[in-house]
Amino acid sequence: MTGISTASDDNARHAEKAKKHKAAHDKIMAGKTGEKGLLIVHTGTGKGKTSAALGMVFRHIGHDMPVGVVQFTKSPKWDTGEARLLAKFPELVTLHIMGEGFTWETQDRARDIAAATAGWECAKQLIRDDRHRMVLLDELNIVLRYDYLPLDEVLAFLRDEKPADKHVVITGRNAKPELIEMADLVTEMTLVKHPFRAGVKGQKGVEF
Numbered sequence: 779m780t781g782i783s784t785a786s787d788d789n790a791r792h793a794e795k796a797k798k799h800k801a802a803h804d805k806i807m808a809g810k811t812g813e814k815g816l817l818i819v820h821t822g823t824g825k826g827k828t829s830a831a832l833g834m835v836f837r838h839i840g841h842d843m844p845v846g847v848v849q850f851t852k853s854p855k856w857d858t859g860e861a862r863l864l865a866k867f868p869e870l871v872t873l874h875i876m877g878e879g880f881t882w883e884t885q886d887r888a889r890d891i892a893a894a895t896a897g898w899e900c901a902k903q904l905i906r907d908d909r910h911r912m913v914l915l916d917e918l919n920i921v922l923r924y925d926y927l928p929l930d931e932v933l934a935f936l937r938d939e940k941p942a943d944k945h946v947v948i949t950g951r952n953a954k955p956e957l958i959e960m961a962d963l964v965t966e967m968t969l970v971k972h973p974f975r976a977g978v979k980g981q982k983g984v985e986f
Contacts, residue, residue, distance in 0.1 A: 815944040816962040817936060821919055821953035824967030825985075831914050831947045832860055835871075843911040844870050846904030850897045850950075851877040851917040858986045872910065874900045877917070887926075894926035905940055912945040919950025922957070929954055936960065 818834075820827040838845045847864065854875045864871045876897035878889060898921075904913045921927050933956055940946055948957065958964050980986060 813943075814962075815940065815942055815946070817940070817960060818945065818947040818963045818965075819919075819953050819957060819961040820947070820949045820965050820967065821951060821958075822966035822968055823951060824969040825972065826967045827949040827951075828860075828916050830965070830967075831916065831949050834912065834945075834947060835864075835914055838912050839867050839870050842870065844872070844909050846872045846901075846907070846910040846913040847874070847916065848897050848901045848904065848914070848918075849873075849875045849877060849916040850894060850921050853877050856986065859983060872904060874904075876900060890921075890924070891926045894921040897921070898927050898932070902935060902939070905935075905944060905946060908941070910944070912947065914947045915949070917950040918948045919953045919957075922954055923950070923952045929956060933957065933960060 818831075820830055835845050835847065852858065852861075852875055856875075861873065861875065864873050874897070876893055878893050901913065901915050901918075904910055918932075922929055922932065936946065937960065948961075953964070974980070
């Protein structure tokens, strides 16, 4: 009976659409031949900024490419899953946990500035080091938000001294507009729902 679509017809239409899609995709990809070290920013109020950045870190590890990680607000006293896992790859990962906890825990601006400054000096060394293919600056946006580091100094270093082939990933809420403008890739995590608002605390394996 005419007008009735058969499975064979559906498959043929699907194959034709897929063929056109592949041709268009291949044409686009043919013009994407460049490579460069990217400045990547993960920001926004939603969960997942550090988690997404660590995903790229683990991809580098999977390809045997060394990475450096500086955590600006997390404390060495915290027992996090990522620190445990990264410690299993000492030949590929240089990890520096430089924070003293959140600002409301220290309640000491001078200490927070000192910790941020030490973290930034460590970050500059890792970025300059040719060994590391990627450097993750976890929660750098937080210390920039509170003016614990001079924004102009950070931007100048990333602009003038970051090697052209090195990826630098910066996480944290409230990324400065100037950093967003400079970055090659910016992702904003949007909060839709969070269990914290329903009285659920941070849980092992999800938040840390």
